[in-house]
Amino acid sequence: MKKMIVFAVFAAMVAFAGHAFAHSPLCDCFDNGDGTVTCEGGFSDGSSAAGVKMSVLDGAGKVLQDGKMNADSEFSFKKPGDAYVVLFDAGEGHSVEINGADIVE
Amino acid sequence: MFAFMVMSLPAQAHFMMVYTPEIAKEKGGDMDFRLVFTHPAEAGHTMDMGGAQEFYALYQRGDNKAKKIDLKGYLKEIDWANPESKGKGFEAMIPRKLVRSMGDYTFVFKPGYYFEKEEGIYMQQITKLVANVGGIPGNWAEPAGLPCEIVPLIKPYGLWTGNVFKARVLSQGKPVAGAEVEVEFMSHMPDLKANVMHAKSSVDYPHDAFVTQTIFTDSEGYITFGIPKAGWWGFAALGVGPETEHKGKEMSQDAVIWVKAVDM
Numbered sequence: 001m002k003k004m005i006v007f008a009v010f011a012a013m014v015a016f017a018g019h020a021f022a023h024s025p026l027c028d029c030f031d032n033g034d035g036t037v038t039c040e041g042g043f044s045d046g047s048s049a050a051g052v053k054m055s056v057l058d059g060a061g062k063v064l065q066d067g068k069m070n071a072d073s074e075f076s077f078k079k080p081g082d083a084y085v086v087l088f089d090a091g092e093g094h095s096v097e098i099n100g101a102d103i104v105e
Numbered sequence: 106m107f108a109f110m111v112m113s114l115p116a117q118a119h120f121m122m123v124y125t126p127e128i129a130k131e132k133g134g135d136m137d138f139r140l141v142f143t144h145p146a147e148a149g150h151t152m153d154m155g156g157a158q159e160f161y162a163l164y165q166r167g168d169n170k171a172k173k174i175d176l177k178g179y180l181k182e183i184d185w186a187n188p189e190s191k192g193k194g195f196e197a198m199i200p201r202k203l204v205r206s207m208g209d210y211t212f213v214f215k216p217g218y219y220f221e222k223e224e225g226i227y228m229q230q231i232t233k234l235v236a237n238v239g240g241i242p243g244n245w246a247e248p249a250g251l252p253c254e255i256v257p258l259i260k261p262y263g264l265w266t267g268n269v270f271k272a273r274v275l276s277q278g279k280p281v282a283g284a285e286v287e288v289e290f291m292s293h294m295p296d297l298k299a300n301v302m303h304a305k306s307s308v309d310y311p312h313d314a315f316v317t318q319t320i321f322t323d324s325e326g327y328i329t330f331g332i333p334k335a336g337w338w339g340f341a342a343l344g345v346g347p348e349t350e351h352k353g354k355e356m357s358q359d360a361v362i363w364v365k366a367v368d369m
Contacts, residue, residue, distance in 0.1 A: 026241050028132070028207050040207055042167040042241035049167075072169050105202075 023047060027088035027096040029103045031079065037103055038076045041069050041088050041096075049073040052090045059083040118287040118317040119221075120145050120339045121154065121230035121361050123214050124295050128236040128262040128365055133205030139295055140214055141185045141194035142230070145339060146316045148293035148302035151185050151192030155217025155229075160197065165243030166208030174203055176212075187293075188304040196300070207239030211249050218351050227351040230341060232361040235261045248275055253346035253360040255286075258327075261364040266335045270364060273326045274342040280326025281345045288318040288330060291337035307336070335368045 027049070029039040041049035054075040056065040064084065065077050084100035124139045142154040157180050165171040176199060185194040204210060212234045218227045233254060235245045248256050258271040274281045293302035310316050322328050322342070332338060339361060346358025 024240075026207060026239055028239055030205060040166065042207060044240050044242075046167045046242040048169075073167060 025049070025052075025088060025090050025094045025096050027086075027098060029086055029098050031103050031105045032076075033105050035079055036076055037079050037086075038074055039069075039086055039088065039098070041073045041075070043090075049088070049090065052088060055087040055089060056080065057085045057087060059085075061085075118144065118146075118289055118341060119152065119219075119228060119230065120287075120289055120341055121214065121216060121232040121359075122291075122295070122339070123212060123232045123234045123361075123363060124291075124337070125212075125234070125236070126297070128234065129367075130236065130238045131240075133201055133207070133238045135201050136199040136204050136236070137297060138197040138199065138212075139183075139185075139194060139297060139300070140180070140197065140216075141295070142192070142216065142219060143185070143187060143190075143302070144289070145291040145293065145302070145337075146289040146308075146310075148187045148304065148306070149190070151187050151190045151194070152219055152221075153193055155219050157195060157214070157216055159213065159215040160195075161213055162199075162204070163211040163213065163244060163249055164206065164208060165211075165247075166206060166241050167243065169208075169243075171244050171247070174210075176203070183300050186299075186301045188302070194300070196297075204236075204238065207241045208237070209243030209245045210236045210238070211244060211247075212236065213249055213251065215251075218356070220354070225354060227354055227356040228359065229346070229348070229351075229356070230359040230361045231346065232363070234363045237262045248278060250278070251275075251360070252277060252348065253281075253342065253358060255328075255340055255342055255360050255362040257362065257364070261362065264332060264364055264366040265369045266332060266366045267369075268332055268366065270328075270330045270332055270338070270340075272328050272340065272362065274322045274328065274345055274360060275326065276345045276360075277347050281322055281342070282324045282326055284322040284326070284345050285343050286320050286322065286328050287341045287343065288320060289316070289339050289341075290334060291339065308334070332364075332366045335366050337363060337365050339363050
């Protein structure tokens with residue numbers, strides 16, 4: 001088990017060798033009140049999240065919408081009718097999941 | 106006799122207080138402000154600040170362009186009552202929709218002109234308070250482009266007790282050498298419900314000299330100050346602004362910044 005963790009950490013280190021290690025991914029979403037939701041992202045060191053993969057999933061984990069953070073590290077989408085989850089996916093160890101129920105105006 | 110009376114008053118500094126309970130916020134939400142011109146170390150005299158010229162926030166997340174959010178319309182005049190004085194101040198309830206995004210919010214308050222009768226001078230303290238939502242940094246280390254200001258070189262909303270606060274004093278964007286900077290601890294916490302500072306102090310000052318600490322900027326305009334106690338610290342660079350006269354009287358245009366330190 002320990003070996004696996006060590007390996008996972010090593011793999012993460014290799015995967016993110018180009019990034020600063022001190023950063024963690026951050027993402028928050030707001031209901032715009034007009035049937036759309038906007039998510040904002042970034043990293044704790046201030047670096048941009050432009051281009052980071054964004055997904056909106058339904059309760060069963062099925063992808064409803066896919067997209068990317070824009071140049072301002074923002075991503076807007078049409079609010080699904082049922083329960084949903086937003087995934088900010090900047091790679092292994094760098095993803096944030098936000099439950100649609102926590103997304104308010 | 107009059108001079109004697111003035112001199113026998115405890116040494117205390119004027120501070121434009123721009124206060125909101127939390128500046129390192131995990132999530133955005135309504136922010137309740139009090140803006141009072143007083144002496145925070147001793148809950149001292151509350152002064153008429155001469156109204157408000159400007160109140161706004163410069164918002165920035167990461168590398169995005171800074172955005173100005175005008176907040177002047179949220180100012181509401183209030184009566185502020187410290188144990189031995191009363192005066193007019195402002196409250197401002199900034200709604201969540203304006204301060205919900207992650208990033209830095211540099212709040213800037215530019216009061217009107219206060220006339221200090223005893224000294225025959227006008228005073229105006231242009232005050233900054235930097236808050237963060239969600240942990241993504243922004244423009245906290247950038248000058249806000251004020252006539253005079255204190256620009257932090259250490260994250261002003263992420264200070265531990267014992268950190269050294271380092272900052273640069275600017276006048277019209279240029280560093281000010283040898284400027285006098287007064288430092289006070291907010292020993293009497295503002296009570297936002299009652300709009301007062303109560304008489305109870307969290308500090309016993311052994312001598313008047315400790316109430317207002319004084320430091321000077323170096324030849325490059327930098328100040329350094331070790332923070333000995335958790336809580337709110339105000340820094341006021343005196344007379345560094347370009348306006349030196351108002352209505353034919355001497356004028357001290359000061360730059361103020363408030364920071365909060367937290368125990369580790």
